[in-house]
Amino acid sequence: MRILVTGGAGFLGSHLCERLINQNHDVICLDNLFTGRKENIIHLLQNYKFELLRHDIIEPFLLEVDQIYNLACPASPIHYQYNPIKTNKTSVIGAINCLGLAKRVKARILQASTSEVYGDPAVHPQTEDYRGNVNPIGPRSCYDESKRCAETLFFDYHRENKVDIRVIRIFNTYGPRMLADDGRVVSNFIVQAIKGNDITVYGDGSQTRSFCYVDDLIDGMIRMMEQEEFVGPVNLGNPGEFTIMELAEKVIKMTGSSSKIIKSPLPVDDPLQRKPDVTLTEKYLNWDPKYNLDQGLVKTIEYFRSAT
Ligand code: NAD
Ligand code: UDP
Numbered sequence: 072m073r074i075l076v077t078g079g080a081g082f083l084g085s086h087l088c089e090r091l092i093n094q095n096h097d098v099i100c101l102d103n104l105f106t107g108r109k110e111n112i113i114h115l116l117q118n119y120k121f122e123l124l125r126h127d128i129i130e131p132f133l134l135e136v137d138q139i140y141n142l143a144c145p146a147s148p149i150h151y152q153y154n155p156i157k158t159n160k161t162s163v164i165g166a167i168n169c170l171g172l173a174k175r176v177k178a179r180i181l182q183a184s185t186s187e188v189y190g191d192p193a194v195h196p197q198t199e200d201y202r203g204n205v206n207p208i209g210p211r212s213c214y215d216e217s218k219r220c221a222e223t224l225f226f227d228y229h230r231e232n233k234v235d236i237r238v239i240r241i242f243n244t245y246g247p248r249m250l251a252d253d254g255r256v257v258s259n260f261i262v263q264a265i266k267g268n269d270i271t272v273y274g275d276g277s278q279t280r281s282f283c284y285v286d287d288l289i290d291g292m293i294r295m296m297e298q299e300e301f302v303g304p305v306n307l308g309n310p311g312e313f314t315i316m317e318l319a320e321k322v323i324k325m326t327g328s329s330s331k332i333i334k335s336p337l338p339v340d341d342p343l344q345r346k347p348d349v350t351l352t353e354k355y356l357n358w359d360p361k362y363n364l365d366q367g368l369v370k371t372i373e374y375f376r377s378a379t
Contacts, residue, residue: 078102256318306348
């Protein structure tokens with residue numbers, strides 16, 4: 072198949088492109104290189120089955136493809152808050168452009184949505200039918216609300232135009248090729264520990280997240296695209312739940328670092344708990360994560376040791 076991956080030069084996108092090329096597909100990676108890097112896909116650039124298209128998803132584009140994975144959108148709070156209006160445009164206009172293309176060429180299209188659609192959740196663990204607790208006017212809203220709107224567009228194109236959609240809600244994912252300085256917690260803690268700098272825990276560190284290793288996530292994403300039974304939304308994430316303080320202590324121990332933990336204020340609207348209910352994921356995708364947090368951290372620490 073010929074497959075379009077928007078955001079294909081980013082952290083998740085580059086792993087997805089690699090996996091699809093290994094499955095012998097032709098891959099077109101569309102990316103404006105805002106948070107993506109050519110280094111992430113350098114090993115694919117010589118492959119005749121791979122094409123990089125430097126393009127901004129908010130501008131229309133015409134392509135002939137069989138499938139579309141829509142990942143284009145900055146994902147770390149620092150980057151999506153850098154230009155919040157642009158983040159809104161990327162998610163919303165980007166979704167409209169991708170859906171218009173999918174409609175025209177009859178391509179199946181998957182949306183990389185997010186656990187952020189649940190906001191600071193009052194239901195725990197989060198099931199797909201939970202409608203969320205999102206602040207519409209806060210600093211995280213440009214991301215949360217535009218991702219919610221993108222989901223709405225996907226389901227409207229599905230109902231009105233019979234576009235063949237798939238929607239996944241990705242929970243915190245980590246692994247090689249995360250940017251060292253994009254402010255996400257796993258990369259921050261590992262880089263701080265390797266450099267012997269203070270480990271910056273925000274708030275009292277009792278807030279929780281569920282961390283999924285990138286290889287597992289990509290596996291689930293492709294399973295969702297390939298299955299015929301349902302369109303989603305489906306949660307995709309490792310249900311193991313850890314406090315941020317537990318993560319900090321784990322990283323210090325596993326790196327053998329002498330770094331000290333320091334606390335700073337919790338960012339506005341930072342969700343206090345997050346864990347996917349994976350009942351639907353198991354039922355429809357027959358998916359279970361292969362890497363527990365320790366196993367994934369070993370690989371990620373190895374990567375940052377060689378990259379920093
Ligand atoms: P990332 O920032 O590494 O990747 C995003 C990619 O999109 C980058 O290559 C960037 O250059 C590109 N991009 C951004 N704006 C664009 C635009 N206007 N036009 C074209 N390309 C553009 O982030 P990631 O972690 O790889 O996330 C990929 C997708 O998965 C995002 O849509 C994100 O919302 C979603 N997601 C990720 C996580 C996670 O934990 N990594 C969690 C939930 C959802
Ligand atoms: N966090 C932290 N120290 C850091 C970076 C993040 O304590 O250096 C916390 C952050 O406040 C949040 C959690 O770690 O509670 C996950 O943050 P991240 O930005 O990785 O993802 P998100 O908040 O989008 O889930």
